[in-house]
Amino acid sequence: MSFSSLGLSEQLVRATTDQGYETPSPIQAKAIPAVLSGRDVMAAAQTGTGKTAGFTLPLLQRLAENPRTGKGPRVLILAPTRELAAQVHDSVALYSRYMPTKSAVVFGGVKINPQMMKLRKGLDVLVATPGRLMDLYQQNAVRFDEVEILVLDEADRMLDMGFIRDIRKILSLLPAKRQNLLFSATFSKEIRTLAEGLLDNPVQVEVAARNTAAESIIQSVYPVDQSQKTALLSKLVRDNAWEQVLVFTRTKHGANRLTQKLERDGITAAAIHGNKSQGARTRALADFKQGEVRVLVATDIAARGLDIKQLPQVVNFELPNVPEDYVHRIGRTGRAGESGHALSLVSADEGQMLAGIERLLKKQLPRKSVEGFEPSNNLPLKPKAKADPSRARNRNGGGNGKPAGNGRSFGGKPAGRSGGRSQNGNGGQARRSPQRETA
Numbered sequence: 001m002s003f004s005s006l007g008l009s010e011q012l013v014r015a016t017t018d019q020g021y022e023t024p025s026p027i028q029a030k031a032i033p034a035v036l037s038g039r040d041v042m043a044a045a046q047t048g049t050g051k052t053a054g055f056t057l058p059l060l061q062r063l064a065e066n067p068r069t070g071k072g073p074r075v076l077i078l079a080p081t082r083e084l085a086a087q088v089h090d091s092v093a094l095y096s097r098y099m100p101t102k103s104a105v106v107f108g109g110v111k112i113n114p115q116m117m118k119l120r121k122g123l124d125v126l127v128a129t130p131g132r133l134m135d136l137y138q139q140n141a142v143r144f145d146e147v148e149i150l151v152l153d154e155a156d157r158m159l160d161m162g163f164i165r166d167i168r169k170i171l172s173l174l175p176a177k178r179q180n181l182l183f184s185a186t187f188s189k190e191i192r193t194l195a196e197g198l199l200d201n202p203v204q205v206e207v208a209a210r211n212t213a214a215e216s217i218i219q220s221v222y223p224v225d226q227s228q229k230t231a232l233l234s235k236l237v238r239d240n241a242w243e244q245v246l247v248f249t250r251t252k253h254g255a256n257r258l259t260q261k262l263e264r265d266g267i268t269a270a271a272i273h274g275n276k277s278q279g280a281r282t283r284a285l286a287d288f289k290q291g292e293v294r295v296l297v298a299t300d301i302a303a304r305g306l307d308i309k310q311l312p313q314v315v316n317f318e319l320p321n322v323p324e325d326y327v328h329r330i331g332r333t334g335r336a337g338e339s340g341h342a343l344s345l346v347s348a349d350e351g352q353m354l355a356g357i358e359r360l361l362k363k364q365l366p367r368k369s370v371e372g373f374e375p376s377n378n379l380p381l382k383p384k385a386k387a388d389p390s391r392a393r394n395r396n397g398g399g400n401g402k403p404a405g406n407g408r409s410f411g412g413k414p415a416g417r418s419g420g421r422s423q424n425g426n427g428g429q430a431r432r433s434p435q436r437e438t439a
């Protein structure tokens with residue numbers, strides 16, 4: 001199967017060839033014809049599956065097939081975080097490079113005036129986070145009466161982040177006749193309710209559930225005292241000569257503190273979280289991608305959707321509150337068919353969280369130790385019995401009863417064996433814990 005056999009124009013096929021894509025990913029193979037046909041689409045898809053191209057390529061084609069001269073936007077793409085919005089917009093710009101299509105992205109945390117100027121000039125595709133889009137609307141900087149296609153990307157996260165009111169308001173302002181595309185990693189009751197009110201007889205697109213975190217990612221647990229974690233991390237970075245490691249902390253404050261300590265230890269590090277200005281976040285990510293910063297310390301929401309190619313190493317400095325976030329975090333490694341490494345520094349007070357993760361993975365992670373860093377309290381060796389069965393059941397990502405994972409390569413082959421390009425996803429999207437972080 002090729003992109004042209006899916007009915008995409010020569011300009012769009014050329015743009016995918018420029019990117020080195022050989023074959024459409026499973027989600028693309030299903031979503032592209034559905035979007036081209038003009039139908040509404042409801043897709044269960046995570047970042048890393050190629051979903052962005054899955055909706056962007058056909059919607060660009062639909063715009064080109066039916067040129068208009070208004071001010072736009074004709075397509076509105078809503079995304080939960082600034083980073084994801086920026087990434088989606090990069091894709092729109094990339095795939096439309098051989099077309100006259102104009103696009104822009106707007107999100108909070110940066111000045112609103114330049115965004116107003118951009119909108120005033122007119123555009124075809126607007127990518128936005130819901131909050132900033134509402135601000136712009138209230139200041140009369142954007143109108144929605146020409147919107148023909150609406151995309152809700154990572155709808156589950158948008159709801160988790162409290163955007164439902166903004167989304168409902170935006171929906172009420174759109175023309176009734178339009179095409180709607182909804183992408184979500186999980187399908188909770190709230191998402192289904194949203195989908196029912198939004199989608200008209202949608203084509204349902206789902207790619208098989210994945211549980212390959214265990215296959216493509218080498219995972220381990222280092223039991224260690226809380227007070228020794230930073231020193232152990234420094235040692236591991238040095239001893240293993242890690243040049244690019246993504247480290248997760250539970251809180252923004254913890255991310256800052258760890259970054260400072262690593263820097264003091266002579267290891268270049270940067271933090272990325274919701275309290276950082278957009279400029280600082282973009283800079284930290286760029287420095288990390290270019291190898292100027294060895295350690296990127298992130299909180300869960302800030303890391304969401306980041307597409308960092310071939311990340312070799314992920315470290316959980318602290319375990320996440322929600323077990324599915326563990327799968328999501330480690331899904332940042334082992335990309336492109338490579339086997340990745342994920343290790344967790346776990347102190348005795350995190351024993352319950354580890355047990356929850358091991359229950360979700362249905363296996364025990366191997367314990368490792370480093371001389372001089374043995375913990376004063378050992379972690380339990382066996383996962384304990386379920387503490388809260390209702391919670392575990394509700395949080396089992398994907399609604400398919402299986403733990404969602406990652407590591408599927410495009411073309412349907414298992415990750416780690418395919419010769420082609422492949423990407424892993426953000427498996428196991430979970431409902432967010434009550435302590436929310438705004439990204």
Ligand code: AMP
Nearest residue numbers: 021023024025047048049050051052421
């Ligand atoms: P997404 O799930 O949209 O975030 O895409 C994940 C990654 O896969 C991005 O880096 C894309 O550039 C890449 N990608 C998208 N489609 C393909 C394809 N058909 N073949 C190979 N890589 C792709």
